[in-house]
Amino acid sequence: MALTMAYQIKEHCLAEDGQAVAQDLTCFHGTEAMSTTIMTSNNPLLRESVPMPVPHVAALAVQKAYRKGEHSVPVLHGVDISVRKGEFLSIIGQSGSGKSTLMHLIGLLDSPDIGEVQLEGQRIDDLPVRTRDELRNRVFGFVFQFYHLLPELSLMENVLTPLMIRHSIWNYWARRREFQDRAKAMIDRVGLGHRLTHKPSELSGGEMQRAAIARALVAQPEILLADEPTGNLDAKTGREIIDLMSRLNEREQLTIIMVTHDKSIAAEAHRTVRLCEGRIETLTDAA
Amino acid sequence: MYKLLLCQRYLRTRYIALASIISVTLGVATMIVVNSVMAGFGSEMRNRIQGILSDIIVETRSMNGEFDPEAHMQRIRELAGKYISGVTATVEVHAILSYKSHYDDYVPHPVNLVAIVPESKAEVGPLIDYLQSYHSHTVNGRNVPAERSRTEPLGWELTPDAMARRQEKADYYRKMAKLRNQLRAQREPEESNPSDPFAESPAVETANSENDDDAGKLQKGRLYVGVGLATYLAIDPDTKETKTYNMIQPGDDVRITTYSAGTPSPKYFIATVVDTFKTGMSEYDSNLVYCNLEQLQEVRGMIRHNEDGTETRAFTSLQIKLKDYKDAPKVIDILRANFSAENFNVNTWEQRQGPLLAAVDVESSILNILLFLIITVAGFGILAIFFMIVVEKTRDIGILKALGASSSGVMSIFLTYGLLLGMVGAGAGVGVGLLFVYYINQIEKFITFATGREVFPEKIYYFKDIPTHVDPFTVFWVAFGAVMIAVMASVLPARRAAHLRPVQALRYE
Numbered sequence: 001m002a003l004t005m006a007y008q009i010k011e012h013c014l015a016e017d018g019q020a021v022a023q024d025l026t027c028f029h030g031t032e033a034m035s036t037t038i039m040t041s042n043n044p045l046l047r048e049s050v051p052m053p054v055p056h057v058a059a060l061a062v063q064k065a066y067r068k069g070e071h072s073v074p075v076l077h078g079v080d081i082s083v084r085k086g087e088f089l090s091i092i093g094q095s096g097s098g099k100s101t102l103m104h105l106i107g108l109l110d111s112p113d114i115g116e117v118q119l120e121g122q123r124i125d126d127l128p129v130r131t132r133d134e135l136r137n138r139v140f141g142f143v144f145q146f147y148h149l150l151p152e153l154s155l156m157e158n159v160l161t162p163l164m165i166r167h168s169i170w171n172y173w174a175r176r177r178e179f180q181d182r183a184k185a186m187i188d189r190v191g192l193g194h195r196l197t198h199k200p201s202e203l204s205g206g207e208m209q210r211a212a213i214a215r216a217l218v219a220q221p222e223i224l225l226a227d228e229p230t231g232n233l234d235a236k237t238g239r240e241i242i243d244l245m246s247r248l249n250e251r252e253q254l255t256i257i258m259v260t261h262d263k264s265i266a267a268e269a270h271r272t273v274r275l276c277e278g279r280i281e282t283l284t285d286a287a
Numbered sequence: 288m289y290k291l292l293l294c295q296r297y298l299r300t301r302y303i304a305l306a307s308i309i310s311v312t313l314g315v316a317t318m319i320v321v322n323s324v325m326a327g328f329g330s331e332m333r334n335r336i337q338g339i340l341s342d343i344i345v346e347t348r349s350m351n352g353e354f355d356p357e358a359h360m361q362r363i364r365e366l367a368g369k370y371i372s373g374v375t376a377t378v379e380v381h382a383i384l385s386y387k388s389h390y391d392d393y394v395p396h397p398v399n400l401v402a403i404v405p406e407s408k409a410e411v412g413p414l415i416d417y418l419q420s421y422h423s424h425t426v427n428g429r430n431v432p433a434e435r436s437r438t439e440p441l442g443w444e445l446t447p448d449a450m451a452r453r454q455e456k457a458d459y460y461r462k463m464a465k466l467r468n469q470l471r472a473q474r475e476p477e478e479s480n481p482s483d484p485f486a487e488s489p490a491v492e493t494a495n496s497e498n499d500d501d502a503g504k505l506q507k508g509r510l511y512v513g514v515g516l517a518t519y520l521a522i523d524p525d526t527k528e529t530k531t532y533n534m535i536q537p538g539d540d541v542r543i544t545t546y547s548a549g550t551p552s553p554k555y556f557i558a559t560v561v562d563t564f565k566t567g568m569s570e571y572d573s574n575l576v577y578c579n580l581e582q583l584q585e586v587r588g589m590i591r592h593n594e595d596g597t598e599t600r601a602f603t604s605l606q607i608k609l610k611d612y613k614d615a616p617k618v619i620d621i622l623r624a625n626f627s628a629e630n631f632n633v634n635t636w637e638q639r640q641g642p643l644l645a646a647v648d649v650e651s652s653i654l655n656i657l658l659f660l661i662i663t664v665a666g667f668g669i670l671a672i673f674f675m676i677v678v679e680k681t682r683d684i685g686i687l688k689a690l691g692a693s694s695s696g697v698m699s700i701f702l703t704y705g706l707l708l709g710m711v712g713a714g715a716g717v718g719v720g721l722l723f724v725y726y727i728n729q730i731e732k733f734i735t736f737a738t739g740r741e742v743f744p745e746k747i748y749y750f751k752d753i754p755t756h757v758d759p760f761t762v763f764w765v766a767f768g769a770v771m772i773a774v775m776a777s778v779l780p781a782r783r784a785a786h787l788r789p790v791q792a793l794r795y796e
Contacts, residue, residue, distance in 0.1 A: 109689055109789040130693060137691020144793070148686045152296035162690045164289035215690075 054121040056255050057223055058082035062105055062115035064098070075101045077278040078115065083223075086253035088246065090266040093275035099259045100227055102275065106257065107140045107225045108132045137166050141216030145228035147208040149200040155211050156196045159183040162219035186214045190244065206237035213244060217254075224248070226258040230265055242268050289687070290696060294704045297676070298711070304704075307672040308712035310665035311769050315716025316723060318658045318765045319757070323724045325651050326761070327754035332647070335568040339575070340636035341375075341411040341606035343618055348630055351548040352378060352601035354591055359605060367621045370614040373410030376602035378402040378583050382545035384516065384576055386535050393542065394534070396516055398576045400545060402583035405441035411608035417564040418511065420446050424565075426531050443509035443561050443579050445538055453538035453559075506540055508558025508582040514565045515573025535560050543578070548587045548601070556586045567750065659768065666772040669708065673701065673780035684784050685792025698785035705777025709770035717766050721757065728752045 059081045065074040075098040083089050093099045104110040106117055108124065117125040124135060136142075141162075149158045163179045164172055172179065187193055190210040192203075200208055209229060216224055226245065230238030242265055248254045258269060266272045274281040297304070345363070347353045356376030363374055382400035385393040408414050415421050418441075420434040434446040445453065517535040522528065535541060537560050544555040558578065566572055581600075584590055589601035609615060615635045622633045637644055677684070684697055723730065731753060734742050743753055 104790050107689070109793070133688075133691050133693045135691075136689060142689045148682065148689075148793070150293070150683050150686060152293065152300055157292065161289055161687070164292065165687070165690055165692045165696065169291065219690075 053084065055082035055118070056085040056087070056120060057106060057257075058118045059102065059106055059112075060116050060118060062102070062112040062117065064101055064105060064110070064112050075278055076105075076112075079275070079278070079280055081106075081273060081280070083255055083257060085222075085255055086249070087271065088249045088256045088258070088269040089271050089273065090258045090260055090269035091273045091275055092260055092263060092266045093281075094261065097275040098278045099275045103225050103227055103257060103259050107142060108136055137162060137219060139222050141219060141221035141224045143209070143212050143216050143224065143226040143229045145231040147200070147205070147212045147232075149208055149211055149215070151200055154197045154199055155187065155192060155203065156180070156183060158200065158211060159187055159215045159218050161215060166219065183214070183218050186218045187211070190214045205233050206240060209233060209237075209241050210244065213241070217248070221254075223255040223257065226256065228260055229258065230260065230262065238262075238265065289692070290700045290703055293700050294707055297704055298707055301676060304669075304672055304676065304708055305711075307665070307668045308708050308715075308773070310668050311662060311709065311712030311773060312716040312719060314658065314662035314665050315713050315765055315769045316720035317661065318655065319717060319720030319762055320723045320727070321654060321658060322651070322761050322765070323720075323755045323757045324727070324753060325654070326756040326758055329647055329651070330756050331750065331754045332568065333644070335566050335571070336640055336643075337636050338412045338416070339566055339568070339571050340639060342609045342612055342615060343607040343622070343633065343635055344639060345605040345607065345622060345626060346379075346632040346634075347603050348632060350380065350551075350603065352589055352603040353630065354599045354601045356600065356602040356605065359602070362625070363605065363607065363622065366625055367618045370609050370611070370618050371607055372610045373407070373608040375404060375407040375411050375606050376580070376604075377408070377606060378580060378587070378589065378601070378603045380545050380583070380587070380603070382543050382576070384512070384541055384543055386539065386541040388534075395544075397574075398516065399574050400543065400576050400578055400583065402578045402580040404580050405443070405577075408577075408606070409441055411606045414564075415441060417566050418562045419514070419565055420449075420537065420562050445505065445559070445561055449537035449561075452536065456538070506557050506559045508543065508556045508586075509561045509579045510541065510543070510558045511562045511564050511577035512541075512560050513572040513575050514563050515569055516576070517560070517563045535563075537562050543576070545583075545587065548589050554586050556582065558582070662769050662772055665712075665769075666776040669705065669773055669776040670779060673705065673777050674783070677701065677780045677784045680784070681787060681792045684787050685789045688787075688789035689793065694785040697787075698781045701777050701781030701784050702774060705774045705781070706770065708777075709773025712773065713766040713769040716769065717762060721762075724755050724757055727755055 059079060061078045061080055062076055063074070063078050064076040065072045067073070079098070079102055081089075081091075081102070091099045091102065101110070105112050105125070108117070111125050116123045119135070119139065124132070127135070142148075149155075150161065153161070160179060160183050163183070167175070184193070184196070187196065190213055192207055192210055192214065195203060195207065195211075200211070203211065209232075213224075213229075224245070229245070230241050233241065245256055245258070246268055249256050256269075258266075260266050345359075353359065360374045360376060364371060379399065379401045382398050383395045384398045384400075385395040388394050405414060415437060421437055421439075423433045424431055434448060512535055518531050518533050520529050520531055523530040539560050540557050541560060542555055543558055544553060546552060547554045564572075564577070566575075584600045591599045591601070593599060607618070609618060619633055619635060626633060687697060687700075688694075731742050743750075
C-alpha cells in the first residue's frame with residue numbers, strides 16, 4: 001500500500017506541476033548518461049565493479065505455464081529482463097515464443113508461477129489484488145494489437161476511461177473539466193482532435209491505435225507496454241505509430257516495452273530482446 | 288464513473304436486454320392490475336357487508352332474545368359512548384317469504400328476516416343509500432326517477448305511485464271476486480255436488496285474500512325486500528335482451544312465515560312491501576328482508592306485559608356504529624367484559640364474516656405468489672441474457688481490468704446494469720398497469736365490442752363499472768420486488784464477469 005501511496009504522490013506532482021516534470025527529466029538525464037557509460041564499456045570487470053542503478057522494472061527468472069486441459073504448456077522458462085528508466089525496449093520473437101505472456105506478467109495482467117516482477121527494486125507481483133489494480137491504472141499504460149477501445153464509448157470517453165477508473169464518481173465529477181482538458185490535449189497530441197465524438201467503429205485502424213495510445217498516456221503512466229502496436233496496421237501507419245512512441249520516449253523519458261515480430265520496427269528501440277521458446281536468445285545492443 | 292457511463296451506454300445499445308425486461312414490465316403491470324381490481328372488489332364487498340352488518344354486533348345467544356333493548360343500549364352508550372356514533376336494536380330470525388304468483392299460488396323463499404326501526408337503523412348503516420325509492424335507477428334500459436327526495440325521513444309508508452298501483456290491483460281483485468261469486472251463485476242451484484274438495488267456500492276465500500278486501504289500507508307488517516327477491520333477470524324471448532321481471536313490487540302483500548319465541552311454533556303474518564333495496568351484495572339482495580320491529584316482536588311473542596300496565600319488548604341483536612372503526616378492538620374488549628359471554632356474543636362485522644374475508648385474503652395472496660412467479664421467470668430471462676452479454680463483453684471486461692478496474696468495479700457495472708434494467712422494466716410496468724387500471728372500463732367495453740361477449744356482465748357482478756382500488760404500498764412493493772429480482776438475476780453473470788482474469792479476457796487470437 002505504501003508503494004501505491006508513493007505513486008499517487010508522484011502522479012500528483014506530474015499532473016499538477018509542469019516544473020516538477022522538468023526537474024524529474026533533468027535528473028533522469030543524469031542517470032541516463034551515467035548508465036550509458038557503463039553500458040557501452042566493454043570491460044566485464046568494470047561492469048561488475050560499478051554498482052548497477054536499480055532498474056525501473058524487471059522480471060526475475062519468471063516462469064509461466066498455461067494449463068490446457070490436463071496438459072501444462074510451459075510458455076516461459078525462467079526469463080530475466082530489466083528495463084531502465086526512460087529506456088525503449090523491444091521484445092521480438094515468433095508467435096508462441098512467450099513475448100506477450102512476458103509482457104502480461106510485467107504489466108500485472110497475469111502472475112508468474114515462479115520468479116518475480118519488480119518495480120524500482122520492489123516486488124509487485126505478490127501485492128494484493130487491489131494494489132495491483134491501482135498499479136495497472138497508475139504506473140502502466142497498455143497499447144494492444146487490436147486497439148481494444150470500448151465500442152460503446154466515443155473517442156473522448158475512451159480516453160477518459162483510465163481517469164474515470166482512478167477517481168470516484170464525486171471526485172471525477174468535481175474535476176471533470178480538468179480531466180476533459182487533459183484528455184483533449186492528449187488527443188490533440190496524437191492528432192485526432194477532430195474526431196472527439198466519434199465511436200471507435202467510425203475510426204480507421206491507425207486512428208484507433210493512436211486513440212489507444214492517447215488512452216494509455218492520459219493516465220500519465222511511467223511505463224508504456226505495447227503489445228504488437230503495429231501488428232494490424234499497414235507499414236506506413238505502423239511507422240507513424242512507432243514514430244509517435246519514439247517521440248514520447250525521447251521527450252518525456254517514458255519507459256516503453258514493445259512486443260513485436262517485425263525486426264524493422266524493433267530496430268527503433270534502444271535495445272532488443274529476442275525470445276525463443278520461452279527463453280531469451282539474444283540481446284542486441286544490450287549491455 | 289465509468290460504471291455508470293457504461294451502464295447507460297449498454298442500456299441504450301443492447302436492445303436484446305430491453306426485450307428481456309418486457310417480461311418484467313408485463314409481470315409488474317399484470318400484478319398491479321390484478322391487485323387493483325381485487326382490492327376494488329374487496330373493498331366494495333367489505334363496504335357493503337359493513338353497511339348491512341354495522342361495525343359491531345352484540346347478539347343474544349338465544350333466539351328468544353333479551354328483554355329491554357333501551358336499557359341495553361343505554362348501558363352500551365355509558366360504557367363506550369365516546370367511540371360510538373349509533374346503536375340500534377333488531378330482531379333477526381329465519382323466515383319464509385311467500386308471494387302470490389300470476390297463477391294464484393304461493394311461491395316461497397327462505398329469507399333472513401331482520402326487524403328494524405328504520406330511523407335508528409339508518410344511524411348504523413347507509414340504509415337510505417340502498418332503498419330504491421330514494422334513487423333513480425335503470426330498469427330495462429328505462430330510467431326510473433327517484434320517488435322520494437333524500438331528505439324525506441325513512442318510514443314504512445308507500446310512495447303515492449305504489450299506493451295507486453296497490454289500489455288499482457285491489458280494485459281488480461275485488462271485481463274478480465265479485466264476478467266469481469256471481470258466477471257461483473248462478474251455478475249453485477244446478478250444482479248438486481258440493482263435496483268437491485277443491486271448491487273454495489266464499490268464507491275461506493275472503494280470509495285468505497290479501498288484496499281483496501281492505502283495499503288501500505296497508506297491513507300491519509311492513510317490509511323492505513331485496514331486489515334479488517323482488518325481481519329476476521331473464522332473457523326476453525322476443526328481443527333476446529336481458530330483462531328485469533318483477534315478482535314483488537312495492538304495494539304488494541306477501542306472507543311471512545316464521546316461528547315464535549319460547550317453544551318454537553310456526554307463526555305467520557301478512558305484510559305490505561313498502562320498498563325494495565339494493566346493496567350490491569347478491570347474498571343480501573336475494574336473502575334479506577327488513578321488517579318493522581313492533582310487528583315481528585308481536586308475532587313472535589317477544590313482548591312481556593308488566594304488572595303496571597307497561598310492556599317490555601325483546602331484541603336479538605344490537606348493531607353498533609363506531610365513530611372510527613379503528614377503535615373496534617377497544618370497544619369489543621369493553622363490551623365483552625360487561626356483557627356475559629353466556630348470553631351475548633360480541634363481534635365485529637369482520638369477525639362475523641371471518642371465513643369469507645379470510646378466503647378472499649388467501650385468494651389474493653395466492654394469486655400474488657403466482658404472479659410473482661411470472662416475474663421470477665422474467666428474472667431467469669434476464670439471467671440468461673446477462674450471461675450472453677458478459678460473454679459478448681469479455682474483451683471489454685479485460686480492457687477495463689487492464690486499465691486498472693477492480694473486480695468489484697466490473698461486478699458493479701453488471702449489477703448496476705441489472706438494477707437499471709429492473710428499474711426501467713418496473714417503471715414501465717407501473718406506468719402500463721396504472722394506465723390499464725385507469726382506463727379499465729373503456730378497455731372492458733372495447734373487449735366486449737371486439738369479441739362480442741360481455742366480459743363483465745352487470746347481472747353477475749352487480750357493478751356497473753369495474754371497481755378498482757390502487758394501493759400505493761402494493762404498487763411500491765411490486766415494483767421493488769421486480770427490481771430486486773432483476774438485480775438478483777444479474778448477480779451470477781456479474782460475478783462471472785468479475786472473476787474473469789484480464790489475460791483470459793484479452794486472449795483474442
